[in-house]
Amino acid sequence: MRYTEHLIELDGLTKGFGKQEVLNGLDLRLPPGVHALLGPNGAGKTTLVNILSTLTSPDSGAARVLGLDVRRDKRELQGLISLTGQYAAVDGQLSGIENLLMMGRLFGLSRRAAAARAADLLDRFDLAKAAGRRVGTYSGGMRRKLDIAVSLIAHPELIFLDEPTTGLDTRSRRALWEEITALAAGGTSIFLTTQYLEEADVLAERVLVLNGGRIVADGTPSQLKENVGGSTIQVHDGHGRVIEEIPTRGSAADVSRRLAALAAARPDVQVTVRRPTLDEVFLQLTGKKAA
Ligand SMILES: Nc1ncnc2c1ncn2[C@@H]1O[C@H](COP(=O)(O)OP(=O)(O)OP(=O)(O)O)[C@@H](O)[C@H]1O
Incomplete structure:
Protein backbone atom coordinates (compact mmCIF):
# COMPACT_ATOMS: atom_id res chain seq x y z
CA MET A 1 0.00 0.00 0.00
CA GLU A 226 -14.95 -17.48 20.92
CA ASN A 227 -15.61 -14.45 23.10
CA VAL A 228 -19.26 -15.42 23.27
CA GLY A 229 -18.18 -18.78 24.67
CA GLY A 230 -21.21 -20.97 25.07
CA SER A 231 -21.20 -23.93 22.66
CA THR A 232 -24.58 -25.50 21.95
CA ILE A 233 -25.48 -29.20 22.18
CA GLN A 234 -27.64 -30.19 19.24
CA VAL A 235 -29.98 -33.15 19.58
CA HIS A 236 -30.80 -34.98 16.33
CA ASP A 237 -33.72 -37.18 15.28
CA GLY A 238 -33.23 -40.47 13.43
CA HIS A 239 -32.85 -38.57 10.12
CA GLY A 240 -30.06 -36.32 11.35
CA ARG A 241 -32.34 -33.29 11.71
CA VAL A 242 -31.73 -31.03 14.71
CA ILE A 243 -34.80 -31.23 16.97
CA GLU A 244 -33.47 -29.46 20.03
CA GLU A 245 -30.63 -27.14 20.99
CA ILE A 246 -29.29 -27.05 24.53
CA PRO A 247 -27.21 -23.94 25.33
CA THR A 248 -24.08 -24.47 27.46
CA ARG A 249 -21.43 -22.19 28.95
CA GLY A 250 -18.86 -23.91 26.72
CA SER A 251 -16.62 -25.35 29.46
CA ALA A 252 -15.90 -29.10 29.50
CA ALA A 253 -17.54 -29.33 32.92
CA ASP A 254 -20.77 -27.65 31.84
CA VAL A 255 -21.03 -29.51 28.51
CA SER A 256 -20.42 -32.87 30.21
CA ARG A 257 -22.97 -32.13 32.97
CA ARG A 258 -25.66 -31.38 30.42
CA LEU A 259 -24.71 -34.37 28.29
CA ALA A 260 -24.89 -36.60 31.35
CA ALA A 261 -28.40 -35.32 32.14
CA LEU A 262 -29.44 -35.88 28.51
CA ALA A 263 -27.90 -39.38 28.43
CA ALA A 264 -29.76 -40.33 31.60
CA ALA A 265 -33.12 -39.14 30.24
CA ARG A 266 -32.73 -40.22 26.58
CA PRO A 267 -29.78 -42.65 26.32
CA ASP A 268 -30.08 -43.36 22.56
CA VAL A 269 -30.32 -39.84 21.28
CA GLN A 270 -27.64 -38.61 18.78
CA VAL A 271 -25.88 -35.32 19.52
CA THR A 272 -23.32 -32.89 18.12
CA VAL A 273 -21.77 -29.83 19.76
CA ARG A 274 -21.52 -26.64 17.73
CA ARG A 275 -19.64 -23.36 18.25
CA PRO A 276 -21.60 -20.09 18.49
CA THR A 277 -22.66 -18.45 15.22
CA LEU A 278 -22.06 -14.81 14.31
CA ASP A 279 -25.83 -14.34 14.81
CA GLU A 280 -25.43 -15.26 18.46
CA VAL A 281 -22.46 -12.90 18.80
CA PHE A 282 -24.54 -10.09 17.30
CA LEU A 283 -27.51 -10.82 19.53
CA GLN A 284 -25.37 -10.84 22.65
CA LEU A 285 -23.60 -7.59 21.76
CA THR A 286 -26.54 -5.56 20.54
CA GLY A 287 -29.54 -7.22 22.14
CA LYS A 288 -31.06 -7.42 18.67
CA LYS A 289 -31.46 -10.16 16.12
CA ALA A 290 -29.71 -9.64 12.78
CA ALA A 291 -31.69 -9.52 9.53
N1 LIG B 1 -28.57 13.57 7.12
C1 LIG B 1 -29.11 13.18 8.28
N2 LIG B 1 -29.86 14.04 9.01
C2 LIG B 1 -30.39 13.68 10.20
N3 LIG B 1 -30.24 12.45 10.75
C3 LIG B 1 -29.51 11.56 10.06
C4 LIG B 1 -28.91 11.87 8.80
N4 LIG B 1 -28.24 10.77 8.37
C5 LIG B 1 -28.42 9.82 9.31
N5 LIG B 1 -29.17 10.29 10.34
C6 LIG B 1 -29.55 9.54 11.55
O1 LIG B 1 -28.38 8.98 12.09
C7 LIG B 1 -28.61 7.65 12.58
C8 LIG B 1 -27.67 6.68 11.91
O2 LIG B 1 -28.04 6.52 10.56
P1 LIG B 1 -27.25 5.58 9.55
O3 LIG B 1 -27.96 5.64 8.26
O4 LIG B 1 -25.80 5.96 9.57
O5 LIG B 1 -27.42 4.16 10.24
P2 LIG B 1 -27.18 2.70 9.65
O6 LIG B 1 -26.45 1.94 10.70
O7 LIG B 1 -26.54 2.80 8.31
O8 LIG B 1 -28.66 2.18 9.54
P3 LIG B 1 -29.35 1.10 8.54
O9 LIG B 1 -28.83 -0.25 8.94
O10 LIG B 1 -30.78 1.26 8.87
O11 LIG B 1 -28.99 1.50 7.14
C9 LIG B 1 -30.09 7.38 12.33
O12 LIG B 1 -30.81 7.63 13.50
C10 LIG B 1 -30.45 8.35 11.24
O13 LIG B 1 -31.80 8.71 11.34
Whole structure:
Protein backbone atom coordinates (compact mmCIF):
# COMPACT_ATOMS: atom_id res chain seq x y z
CA MET A 1 0.00 0.00 0.00
CA ARG A 2 1.11 3.47 -0.89
CA TYR A 3 0.85 5.60 2.19
CA THR A 4 0.82 3.87 5.52
CA GLU A 5 0.49 0.51 7.21
CA HIS A 6 -3.07 1.42 8.20
CA LEU A 7 -5.98 1.29 5.83
CA ILE A 8 -8.21 3.25 8.19
CA GLU A 9 -7.32 5.17 11.35
CA LEU A 10 -9.88 6.84 13.57
CA ASP A 11 -9.10 8.97 16.62
CA GLY A 12 -11.98 10.16 18.76
CA LEU A 13 -14.26 10.43 15.75
CA THR A 14 -17.67 11.93 16.49
CA LYS A 15 -20.69 12.78 14.38
CA GLY A 16 -24.19 13.81 15.34
CA PHE A 17 -27.28 15.15 13.68
CA GLY A 18 -28.97 17.90 15.70
CA LYS A 19 -29.13 16.65 19.26
CA GLN A 20 -28.58 13.02 18.25
CA GLU A 21 -25.05 11.73 18.79
CA VAL A 22 -24.51 8.97 16.19
CA LEU A 23 -20.77 8.24 16.40
CA ASN A 24 -19.52 8.76 19.90
CA GLY A 25 -15.72 8.96 19.80
CA LEU A 26 -14.50 6.07 17.64
CA ASP A 27 -10.87 4.89 17.85
CA LEU A 28 -9.73 2.31 15.35
CA ARG A 29 -6.72 1.01 13.43
CA LEU A 30 -7.45 -1.30 10.51
CA PRO A 31 -4.83 -2.95 8.27
CA PRO A 32 -5.44 -3.51 4.54
CA GLY A 33 -7.87 -6.36 3.84
CA VAL A 34 -11.58 -7.12 3.76
CA HIS A 35 -13.50 -5.72 6.71
CA ALA A 36 -17.20 -5.83 7.58
CA LEU A 37 -19.09 -3.33 9.68
CA LEU A 38 -22.20 -4.70 11.38
CA GLY A 39 -24.76 -3.01 13.58
CA PRO A 40 -28.50 -2.72 14.10
CA ASN A 41 -30.59 -0.33 11.99
CA GLY A 42 -29.69 3.27 12.70
CA ALA A 43 -26.39 2.39 14.40
CA GLY A 44 -24.48 4.78 12.15
CA LYS A 45 -22.90 2.42 9.60
CA THR A 46 -23.79 4.55 6.58
CA THR A 47 -22.75 7.67 8.47
CA LEU A 48 -19.30 6.17 9.10
CA VAL A 49 -18.93 5.00 5.49
CA ASN A 50 -19.95 8.47 4.29
CA ILE A 51 -17.30 10.08 6.49
CA LEU A 52 -14.60 7.63 5.35
CA SER A 53 -15.48 8.16 1.70
CA THR A 54 -15.48 11.99 2.13
CA LEU A 55 -19.20 12.51 1.52
CA THR A 56 -19.86 13.77 5.06
CA SER A 57 -17.59 15.67 7.44
CA PRO A 58 -17.08 14.46 10.99
CA ASP A 59 -17.87 16.86 13.87
CA SER A 60 -14.62 16.23 15.72
CA GLY A 61 -11.73 13.80 15.89
CA ALA A 62 -9.66 12.53 13.00
CA ALA A 63 -10.25 9.99 10.24
CA ARG A 64 -7.45 8.94 7.93
CA VAL A 65 -8.00 6.57 5.03
CA LEU A 66 -4.96 5.22 3.14
CA GLY A 67 -3.00 7.66 5.29
CA LEU A 68 -4.96 10.64 3.95
CA ASP A 69 -7.08 12.94 6.07
CA VAL A 70 -10.73 12.75 4.98
CA ARG A 71 -11.11 16.53 5.22
CA ARG A 72 -7.71 17.95 4.26
CA ASP A 73 -6.82 15.44 1.54
CA LYS A 74 -10.33 14.93 0.20
CA ARG A 75 -9.56 15.28 -3.52
CA GLU A 76 -6.55 12.99 -3.47
CA LEU A 77 -8.43 10.39 -1.48
CA GLN A 78 -11.39 10.49 -3.87
CA GLY A 79 -9.07 9.34 -6.65
CA LEU A 80 -8.08 6.22 -4.71
CA ILE A 81 -11.42 4.90 -3.49
CA SER A 82 -14.77 3.91 -4.91
CA LEU A 83 -18.11 3.75 -3.21
CA THR A 84 -21.27 1.88 -3.94
CA GLY A 85 -24.52 2.20 -2.08
CA GLN A 86 -27.40 4.54 -1.94
CA TYR A 87 -25.41 7.62 -2.99
CA ALA A 88 -23.26 6.25 -5.78
CA ALA A 89 -23.69 8.02 -9.07
CA VAL A 90 -24.94 6.08 -12.06
CA ASP A 91 -26.03 8.31 -14.94
CA GLY A 92 -29.61 7.51 -15.93
CA GLN A 93 -29.19 9.15 -19.35
CA LEU A 94 -26.40 6.77 -20.36
CA SER A 95 -26.70 3.06 -21.12
CA GLY A 96 -25.33 0.43 -18.74
CA ILE A 97 -22.24 -0.17 -20.82
CA GLU A 98 -21.59 3.55 -21.28
CA ASN A 99 -21.65 4.03 -17.51
CA LEU A 100 -19.17 1.21 -17.05
CA LEU A 101 -16.82 2.42 -19.79
CA MET A 102 -16.92 5.98 -18.48
CA MET A 103 -15.97 4.90 -14.98
CA GLY A 104 -13.31 2.50 -16.27
CA ARG A 105 -11.69 5.30 -18.27
CA LEU A 106 -11.95 7.71 -15.30
CA PHE A 107 -10.01 5.19 -13.24
CA GLY A 108 -7.33 4.98 -15.89
CA LEU A 109 -8.13 1.72 -17.70
CA SER A 110 -7.29 1.56 -21.40
CA ARG A 111 -10.27 1.53 -23.77
CA ARG A 112 -9.71 -2.14 -24.50
CA ALA A 113 -9.28 -3.13 -20.82
CA ALA A 114 -12.38 -1.15 -19.84
CA ALA A 115 -14.43 -2.84 -22.57
CA ALA A 116 -13.27 -6.33 -21.55
CA ARG A 117 -13.92 -5.73 -17.87
CA ALA A 118 -17.32 -4.13 -18.61
CA ALA A 119 -18.42 -7.13 -20.69
CA ASP A 120 -17.34 -9.51 -17.93
CA LEU A 121 -19.19 -7.58 -15.21
CA LEU A 122 -22.36 -7.20 -17.33
CA ASP A 123 -22.34 -10.94 -17.82
CA ARG A 124 -21.70 -11.78 -14.17
CA PHE A 125 -24.52 -9.57 -12.95
CA ASP A 126 -26.99 -10.69 -15.65
CA LEU A 127 -27.09 -7.29 -17.30
CA ALA A 128 -25.69 -8.23 -20.71
CA LYS A 129 -29.07 -8.09 -22.46
CA ALA A 130 -29.82 -4.63 -21.05
CA ALA A 131 -26.29 -3.29 -21.60
CA GLY A 132 -27.29 -0.96 -24.46
CA ARG A 133 -30.43 0.38 -22.77
CA ARG A 134 -30.63 3.73 -20.99
CA VAL A 135 -30.24 3.17 -17.24
CA GLY A 136 -33.29 5.36 -16.66
CA THR A 137 -35.36 2.43 -17.93
CA TYR A 138 -33.77 -0.15 -15.56
CA SER A 139 -35.64 -1.68 -12.62
CA GLY A 140 -34.44 -0.90 -9.08
CA GLY A 141 -32.61 -4.24 -8.82
CA MET A 142 -30.89 -3.79 -12.19
CA ARG A 143 -29.76 -0.30 -11.23
CA ARG A 144 -28.37 -1.60 -8.00
CA LYS A 145 -26.39 -4.31 -9.79
CA LEU A 146 -25.03 -1.78 -12.27
CA ASP A 147 -24.07 0.51 -9.39
CA ILE A 148 -22.04 -2.35 -7.91
CA ALA A 149 -20.48 -3.26 -11.26
CA VAL A 150 -19.45 0.38 -11.82
CA SER A 151 -17.67 0.47 -8.47
CA LEU A 152 -15.83 -2.77 -9.29
CA ILE A 153 -14.69 -1.91 -12.82
CA ALA A 154 -11.29 -0.55 -11.91
CA HIS A 155 -8.95 -1.59 -9.14
CA PRO A 156 -9.00 1.25 -6.65
CA GLU A 157 -6.99 0.82 -3.46
CA LEU A 158 -10.15 0.63 -1.39
CA ILE A 159 -13.80 -0.03 -2.20
CA PHE A 160 -16.62 0.89 0.15
CA LEU A 161 -19.70 -1.27 -0.25
CA ASP A 162 -22.66 -0.03 1.78
CA GLU A 163 -25.08 -2.94 2.17
CA PRO A 164 -24.14 -4.17 -1.30
CA THR A 165 -26.28 -7.29 -1.41
CA THR A 166 -29.48 -5.98 0.16
CA GLY A 167 -32.26 -6.85 -2.25
CA LEU A 168 -30.02 -8.79 -4.64
CA ASP A 169 -31.03 -12.22 -5.92
CA THR A 170 -28.92 -15.21 -4.84
CA ARG A 171 -26.99 -15.47 -8.11
CA SER A 172 -25.95 -11.82 -8.02
CA ARG A 173 -25.04 -12.08 -4.37
CA ARG A 174 -22.73 -15.02 -5.13
CA ALA A 175 -21.28 -13.14 -8.10
CA LEU A 176 -20.50 -10.19 -5.85
CA TRP A 177 -18.88 -12.42 -3.22
CA GLU A 178 -16.66 -13.92 -5.93
CA GLU A 179 -15.75 -10.47 -7.20
CA ILE A 180 -14.88 -9.30 -3.70
CA THR A 181 -12.69 -12.35 -3.13
CA ALA A 182 -10.93 -11.86 -6.48
CA LEU A 183 -10.37 -8.14 -5.90
CA ALA A 184 -9.01 -8.82 -2.42
CA ALA A 185 -6.62 -11.43 -3.83
CA GLY A 186 -5.40 -8.73 -6.23
CA GLY A 187 -4.60 -6.38 -3.33
CA THR A 188 -7.74 -4.21 -3.22
CA SER A 189 -9.10 -3.57 0.27
CA ILE A 190 -12.83 -3.71 0.89
CA PHE A 191 -14.84 -2.08 3.66
CA LEU A 192 -18.44 -3.28 3.61
CA THR A 193 -21.49 -2.82 5.74
CA THR A 194 -24.01 -5.61 5.83
CA GLN A 195 -27.14 -6.83 7.53
CA TYR A 196 -26.24 -10.40 6.59
CA LEU A 197 -23.97 -12.01 9.12
CA GLU A 198 -23.23 -14.91 6.81
CA GLU A 199 -21.75 -12.39 4.39
CA ALA A 200 -19.42 -11.02 7.06
CA ASP A 201 -18.51 -14.54 8.13
CA VAL A 202 -17.66 -15.66 4.59
CA LEU A 203 -15.83 -12.55 3.39
CA ALA A 204 -14.36 -10.54 6.21
CA GLU A 205 -10.98 -10.93 7.84
CA ARG A 206 -12.11 -8.55 10.52
CA VAL A 207 -15.60 -7.77 11.77
CA LEU A 208 -16.57 -4.59 13.61
CA VAL A 209 -19.85 -4.23 15.47
CA LEU A 210 -21.19 -0.70 15.92
CA ASN A 211 -23.81 -0.16 18.60
CA GLY A 212 -24.84 2.82 20.72
CA GLY A 213 -22.35 5.10 18.95
CA ARG A 214 -19.34 2.88 19.74
CA ILE A 215 -17.46 -0.06 18.30
CA VAL A 216 -18.47 -2.78 20.75
CA ALA A 217 -16.61 -5.66 19.09
CA ASP A 218 -13.62 -5.89 16.78
CA GLY A 219 -11.97 -9.14 15.73
CA THR A 220 -11.89 -12.02 13.28
CA PRO A 221 -15.19 -13.89 12.99
CA SER A 222 -13.73 -16.78 15.00
CA GLN A 223 -12.40 -14.49 17.75
CA LEU A 224 -15.82 -12.91 18.14
CA LYS A 225 -17.45 -16.33 18.34
CA GLU A 226 -14.95 -17.48 20.92
CA ASN A 227 -15.61 -14.45 23.10
CA VAL A 228 -19.26 -15.42 23.27
CA GLY A 229 -18.18 -18.78 24.67
CA GLY A 230 -21.21 -20.97 25.07
CA SER A 231 -21.20 -23.93 22.66
CA THR A 232 -24.58 -25.50 21.95
CA ILE A 233 -25.48 -29.20 22.18
CA GLN A 234 -27.64 -30.19 19.24
CA VAL A 235 -29.98 -33.15 19.58
CA HIS A 236 -30.80 -34.98 16.33
CA ASP A 237 -33.72 -37.18 15.28
CA GLY A 238 -33.23 -40.47 13.43
CA HIS A 239 -32.85 -38.57 10.12
CA GLY A 240 -30.06 -36.32 11.35
CA ARG A 241 -32.34 -33.29 11.71
CA VAL A 242 -31.73 -31.03 14.71
CA ILE A 243 -34.80 -31.23 16.97
CA GLU A 244 -33.47 -29.46 20.03
CA GLU A 245 -30.63 -27.14 20.99
CA ILE A 246 -29.29 -27.05 24.53
CA PRO A 247 -27.21 -23.94 25.33
CA THR A 248 -24.08 -24.47 27.46
CA ARG A 249 -21.43 -22.19 28.95
CA GLY A 250 -18.86 -23.91 26.72
CA SER A 251 -16.62 -25.35 29.46
CA ALA A 252 -15.90 -29.10 29.50
CA ALA A 253 -17.54 -29.33 32.92
CA ASP A 254 -20.77 -27.65 31.84
CA VAL A 255 -21.03 -29.51 28.51
CA SER A 256 -20.42 -32.87 30.21
CA ARG A 257 -22.97 -32.13 32.97
CA ARG A 258 -25.66 -31.38 30.42
CA LEU A 259 -24.71 -34.37 28.29
CA ALA A 260 -24.89 -36.60 31.35
CA ALA A 261 -28.40 -35.32 32.14
CA LEU A 262 -29.44 -35.88 28.51
CA ALA A 263 -27.90 -39.38 28.43
CA ALA A 264 -29.76 -40.33 31.60
CA ALA A 265 -33.12 -39.14 30.24
CA ARG A 266 -32.73 -40.22 26.58
CA PRO A 267 -29.78 -42.65 26.32
CA ASP A 268 -30.08 -43.36 22.56
CA VAL A 269 -30.32 -39.84 21.28
CA GLN A 270 -27.64 -38.61 18.78
CA VAL A 271 -25.88 -35.32 19.52
CA THR A 272 -23.32 -32.89 18.12
CA VAL A 273 -21.77 -29.83 19.76
CA ARG A 274 -21.52 -26.64 17.73
CA ARG A 275 -19.64 -23.36 18.25
CA PRO A 276 -21.60 -20.09 18.49
CA THR A 277 -22.66 -18.45 15.22
CA LEU A 278 -22.06 -14.81 14.31
CA ASP A 279 -25.83 -14.34 14.81
CA GLU A 280 -25.43 -15.26 18.46
CA VAL A 281 -22.46 -12.90 18.80
CA PHE A 282 -24.54 -10.09 17.30
CA LEU A 283 -27.51 -10.82 19.53
CA GLN A 284 -25.37 -10.84 22.65
CA LEU A 285 -23.60 -7.59 21.76
CA THR A 286 -26.54 -5.56 20.54
CA GLY A 287 -29.54 -7.22 22.14
CA LYS A 288 -31.06 -7.42 18.67
CA LYS A 289 -31.46 -10.16 16.12
CA ALA A 290 -29.71 -9.64 12.78
CA ALA A 291 -31.69 -9.52 9.53
N1 LIG B 1 -28.57 13.57 7.12
C1 LIG B 1 -29.11 13.18 8.28
N2 LIG B 1 -29.86 14.04 9.01
C2 LIG B 1 -30.39 13.68 10.20
N3 LIG B 1 -30.24 12.45 10.75
C3 LIG B 1 -29.51 11.56 10.06
C4 LIG B 1 -28.91 11.87 8.80
N4 LIG B 1 -28.24 10.77 8.37
C5 LIG B 1 -28.42 9.82 9.31
N5 LIG B 1 -29.17 10.29 10.34
C6 LIG B 1 -29.55 9.54 11.55
O1 LIG B 1 -28.38 8.98 12.09
C7 LIG B 1 -28.61 7.65 12.58
C8 LIG B 1 -27.67 6.68 11.91
O2 LIG B 1 -28.04 6.52 10.56
P1 LIG B 1 -27.25 5.58 9.55
O3 LIG B 1 -27.96 5.64 8.26
O4 LIG B 1 -25.80 5.96 9.57
O5 LIG B 1 -27.42 4.16 10.24
P2 LIG B 1 -27.18 2.70 9.65
O6 LIG B 1 -26.45 1.94 10.70
O7 LIG B 1 -26.54 2.80 8.31
O8 LIG B 1 -28.66 2.18 9.54
P3 LIG B 1 -29.35 1.10 8.54
O9 LIG B 1 -28.83 -0.25 8.94
O10 LIG B 1 -30.78 1.26 8.87
O11 LIG B 1 -28.99 1.50 7.14
C9 LIG B 1 -30.09 7.38 12.33
O12 LIG B 1 -30.81 7.63 13.50
C10 LIG B 1 -30.45 8.35 11.24
O13 LIG B 1 -31.80 8.71 11.34
